[in-house]
Amino acid sequence: MLVAVVDRSGRGGTRKVKAAFEEVTEKYAAHGLALRLPVTAEIARMAIMGASKSTSDRHTLFVSARAVESDLLDGLIAHEMGHMLRTEAGHPSHNSEVFGALQHEVKIPRAAEGAFGQAFNHIQDVYADDLSFLVFATDGSDRAYEFFAAWVDGNTSAGGTNRWQNIGLATSNGFAIGNLLRHKLIASNDKLWDLARSFDQKSGFSLVDDLAAFYANLPSDPAPAAFVGEVKRLAQLMSRAAAT
Template identity: 65%
Template sequence: MQRPVSAEIVSIPIMGASKSLSDRHTLFVSVRAVESGLLDGLVAHEVGHMLRTEQDHASHSPDVFRLIEKEVRIPRAGEGAFSAAFNHIQDIYADDLAFPVFSGTDGRRAYDFFSAWIDNNAATKTRNRWQNVGEAATNGFALGNLVRHALIMPEDPLWDRARGFDRQAGFEVVDSLASFYSDLPQDPAPAAFVAQVQHLAGLLSKAAA
């Protein structure tokens, strides 16, 4: 890490976040994270974001963000779902660095963490199709991240729970999303990364149609 890092314990609805500027990083940690037993994993994840920013990785590059704004199209109604799905791309690359800490000695901690996401999403299904597509993207990210780190098998019942969410919402997209996240290239060139984001936008739009 080349830039200094400061940390703040704050009241926020998520476990934590980070903010990177040209001369420093700031780590924000929720009180809930401090009490959760997941603090080391959270710190590793946010440090992963900081390192990707310092590396100017395509997933964390302001120049690439500007290309995405110009070249990726998503309906206004889907902007929230797309934003969440794109954040999960960034999370994949941060977790590639963080998983040795976050996953635990046998990977069980990561599996339990992401399976809880899928189970919680099953209870949040709404009549808003785009919102449901956004939840499906989160399910796909959770599964894809586990696949990427060899922590889930094809016959795992977690797949059925995620597919069940899709069926109730009236689309079938979680398998494609899981493959998308699990297969993201390690260090894509900017143009290749933008093409990946365009593919993601297409998956989401097709499911929402």
């Protein structure tokens, strides 16, 4: 249940957020999915579109003023609610006990921490979107494709200055394409593949095919140990690219 919407941006939109939240909640309910804990929403000035934070007794949803004004507000709320549902369910990708095990078992070089952190967040995004795609992008529109295509466009023109930064961008491409692949929303000859592959080539490694397959094929409900194994595999793929 949404208990409050607070506007910290000074740009309004609380009613729009409330309406979108209720619409998404209803759509999830039709799939038998409902949050147990209360949610507080905050409209904030921030660089990213949105985020969420969960504790044992509540969730906080952060929505950027830009997202409130965009036509992707429902998609963003569906995505963040996907994270909240996964957290409440204790899914290994959103479970603090499993995070503890990961810290012991997955070794990454210090220089890779930023890129690997992003890549791990994308694993969580895949699992959030396995839920959010049930209620978003089901109307036959290409909103999800357009969203992730813009993402790949932005990444490939960003081009970082060091290897791990580029691997981070490549990982983000792998996630964007892999997520579309997982939901059968991208063809094998789509131009996004070429964009991402030529970014890899320029950077001197080859990652997008392996990473897209990795994100596309993550098992939907792994046991904790199997999940740790998947995260290790991701770290290996990235480390191998760094060594080439």
